Amino acid sequence: MRIVVLVDALLAFVDPLAFGAVWGGSVLVACARASRGEATAAFAALKPLFAADPQADADAARRATNRIAAVAEVKGIVFAERVSTTGRFLAQAAAELADARDAEDFARWADEQLAARAARHAGAIAFWEAMADTAPAMGMIATVIGLVRMFATLDDPHAIGGPMATALVATLMGLIVANLIAGPIAARLERLSAAELAWQRRTLDHFSRLAQAELSDARALQRRVQRSVAA
Numbered sequence: 001m002r003i004v005v006l007v008d009a010l011l012a013f014v015d016p017l018a019f020g021a022v023w024g025g026s027v028l029v030a031c032a033r034a035s036r037g038e039a040t041a042a043f044a045a046l047k048p049l050f051a052a053d054p055q056a057d058a059d060a061a062r063r064a065t066n067r068i069a070a071v072a073e074v075k076g077i078v079f080a081e082r083v084s085t086t087g088r089f090l091a092q093a094a095a096e097l098a099d100a101r102d103a104e105d106f107a108r109w110a111d112e113q114l115a116a117r118a119a120r121h122a123g124a125i126a127f128w129e130a131m132a133d134t135a136p137a138m139g140m141i142a143t144v145i146g147l148v149r150m151f152a153t154l155d156d157p158h159a160i161g162g163p164m165a166t167a168l169v170a171t172l173m174g175l176i177v178a179n180l181i182a183g184p185i186a187a188r189l190e191r192l193s194a195a196e197l198a199w200q201r202r203t204l205d206h207f208s209r210l211a212q213a214e215l216s217d218a219r220a221l222q223r224r225v226q227r228s229v230a231a
Contacts, residue, residue, distance in 0.1 A: 018170035021142035022135055022177055029138075030130040038123030045124045045189055054195035060086045061203045068094060072210050080210075089200060093207060103211040110204035114197060121193035128186035132178045139174020143167040 031039050064085045071079050081098040085091050093110075100106040146167030153159035 015166050015169040015173075017145070017166050018139075018142050018173050021145070021170060022138045022173045025138035025141065026131045026134045026177060026182070029134040030127045033130045034123060034127045038120075038127055041120055042124040042127035046185070048192065049185060049188060052192050052196075054192060054199065057087070057196065058199035058202075061090060061199050064090050064094075065203050065206050068097070069206070069210060072214065077210055077214050080207075090203070093204060097207045097211060100211050100215065102215045103208060106211045107208045110208060114201060114204065117200070118193070118197055121189070121197070125186050125189045125193065128182045128189065131182035132186060135177035135182060136174040139170045139172070139177075142170030142174075146170060 030042075034042070064083065068077075068080045068083045068085075071083055077100070078098050081091070081095040083094060085094055093113075096109055097106060100109075144167075146163045146165075149163035150160050150167065153163065
């Protein structure tokens with residue numbers, strides 16, 4: 001009996017008009033503000049939202065970087081891509097390091113990669129922030145619609161309850177979407193982005209130093225030797 005009462009109480013909050021207005025309106029506004037790629041990335045980010053572990057990724061990157069540095073010291077950075085790594089980012093960075101013509105080229109590639117990643121993260125975060133900003137307004141719109149429907153049926157007391165419920169549920173749903181769903185998602189994605197970009201920057205800076213030590217310094221030494229021979 002208590003379960004039935006509880007279910008009935010919860011069903012009182014199920015209102016298709018309020019749900020469609022708040023969720024549908026918020027998603028449409030967020031999509032209108034974002035590009036197609038940013039909207040896709042925003043929903044794709046829901047998976048790492050719960051599964052991501054930036055500290056574990058940073059530790060794995062540090063271990064892989066140390067192995068690559070050890071190999072580079074003995075055999076050269078050309079063997080960097082042969083070192084076993086975890087994740088597509090590290091594998092791509094190791095391959096670029098192995099193929100780098102000079103330290104400046106690798107540093108330029110690293111800056112472009114981090115800038116592109118930061119832009120993708122920012123787009124996904126902005127999408128959820130737009131939903132959080134829009135949801136209360138969508139709730140108020142649905143509330144006004146519910147009130148208009150209620151005033152239109154004042155001559156029928158039995159018809160007032162539905163529109164009045166829509167008005168109240170819509171306001172509540174707008175606050176829930178903004179403060180308990182979209183807002184927290186945006187905040188967590190922002191923290192994950194900062195943590196991820198931090199360890200990726202540290203990794204690429206380390207690789208840049210390896211490239212500098214082997215390529216730029218070696219070329220400078222070669223030029224000095226050539227000048228000495230020519231003299």
